[in-house]
Amino acid sequence: MIRCGEIIVRGFHIDIFSHVNNARYLEFMEEARWVVIDKYIGLKRMQAKGIIFVVVNININYRRPASVGDILELYLGLTKIGGKSAVFYQEIRLKGTETVVADAHVTFVFADKNTGKAVKIDDEIKRLIGKIKI
Amino acid sequence: MIRCGEIIVRGFHIDIFSHVNNARYLEFMEEARWVVIDKYIGLKRMQAKGIIFVVVNININYRRPASVGDILELYLGLTKIGGKSAVFYQEIRLKGTETVVADAHVTFVFADKNTGKAVKIDDEIKRLIGKIKI
Amino acid sequence: MIRCGEIIVRGFHIDIFSHVNNARYLEFMEEARWVVIDKYIGLKRMQAKGIIFVVVNININYRRPASVGDILELYLGLTKIGGKSAVFYQEIRLKGTETVVADAHVTFVFADKNTGKAVKIDDEIKRLIGKIKI
C-alpha cells in the first residue's frame, strides 16, 4: 500500500464521545485518495479526458477509537479494476504501529463530467493506477 | 421506516464536483440516528446506563448525486438486532419521490462509556428500538 | 430580523470541549444566509446576472456555549448596504429565549462569476434585500 500522509487528531475532529467522528474518517480517506489521484493520475489529466472521480460505495470498519493527539497514517492500495469500476482498499493506522483505526473498501467509477454516467476506464488510467495494485 | 426529517442541500454541502460530498452524507445519516435515539431511547437513558452509541461499520451506496436546492428526506429502520450488535438501514431520498440518493447499512454496538467495550444489548433497549424493526 | 429556521445540536457538532465547535457556527450562519438568498434574491436570479455571493469579513462573537440537545434559532437582518458591499447581522439564539449563543456581522459583496471581482450592487438586488433592513 501507498503511504498518503498523516493527520494529527485535533479538538475539532472529535465528537460528543471524545473520539474522531465517523464522518471525519471519510474526509481523512478522501485526503488519501486526492494524494493518490494527484500523484498517479493528475486532476489535469482527468479534466482533459472530461471525467470526474465518483465514489459509488464505501464499506468502512471503525476498529478503534482515535483521540486528540493521536497521529494517524493514511494508506491506500488498489484491489480490483474492472471495465467501468475499481476498488481502493484504505487503512488509517496509529502512527508507528500496526494498529488499524479504520479500514475501508471504496468502489469508484470515472464519470463523464457532462452526463454524469460512468465511462469505460481507459488503458492509460488502468496503467497509471495499476501501479498501486495490491 | 421512520422519517427523520429533511435537509435542504446548501452551497457548503457541495464539493468540487458540484455534488454533496461523500462525508456529508454520513453527517446527514448521523442526524437521522440522533432523531431516532432521541425519540426511541433517549440520551439521558443511555447516560444512566453508562453506555455510548458506537458505529462499527457503515456500508453506504451513493446512488445519485444531489445538488444545491435539492430537498433530502431521511429514513431509518432497524433490520437486525443481536446480542451485542444491531443494524440500521438508512435511506436518503429526494423529497416527494421514491428516488434514493444514498442508502446504508449501519452496524452499531452500545459500549461501556468507561471501558469502551461493547456490552450486551439489554431487554429495555431491545424493546425500545425494536419498535422500528423493518 | 428574519427567522431562518432552527438547528438541533447533535453529537457531531460538538468538539473536544463538549460544545459546538467554532467552525460549525459559521455553517449554521451560512445556512441562514442561504435561506435569505433563496427567499429574497434567488440563486437563479444570481446565476442570470452572472454573480456569486462572496463573504469578505465575518466578525463573530461566541457568547455562550451550546451543547447536545440545545435547539438553536437562526436570525438575520441587513444592517448596511453600500455601492459594492453590504452587511448582515446574524444571531443564533437558544430557542424560546432571548439568550444569544453567537452573533456576527457578515460583510459581503456580489462578484462577477468569471472575474471574481466585486460588482456594483444593482437596484433590483438593493430593493430585494432592502426588505430585511433592520
Place this chain on the structure above:
Amino acid sequence: MIRCGEIIVRGFHIDIFSHVNNARYLEFMEEARWVVIDKYIGLKRMQAKGIIFVVVNININYRRPASVGDILELYLGLTKIGGKSAVFYQEIRLKGTETVVADAHVTFVFADKNTGKAVKIDDEIKRLIGKIKI
C-alpha cells in the same frame, strides 16, 4: 509569526463557488492554534490546571479565494495579552508567496473547565505564549 504547517486544498474543502468554504478556514486556523497550544502550552498542562481554551471572538477577512491544489501555509502570532483574555493574529498564505488568503484576529480566554468562566491568565501561561508575541 510562527509557521504552523500547511494544508493542500482538496475537493472536499471546496463549496459551490469552487473556492474553499468560509467555515473551513476556521478549521485551518484552529489547526494552527492546536499546533501552538501543543508546542507552547501543552494540552496536559491545561488539563492539570483545570482550564480549557475558549475562543470568544473571531474577526476574519477573506482576501483571496483558494482553489483545489493550492498549498496554504498557516501563520500565527500573539498580539495582545491581558488579565483574562488574549489575542492571536493568524494568517493563511499561499505557499511561497506573500499573498494572504485570509487573516484573522482571534480573541480567547482560558475558562475553568467546570464553571466555564474565564479565569485570570496565570504567569506561567503568560510566559509560555509570550514567546510568540509579535
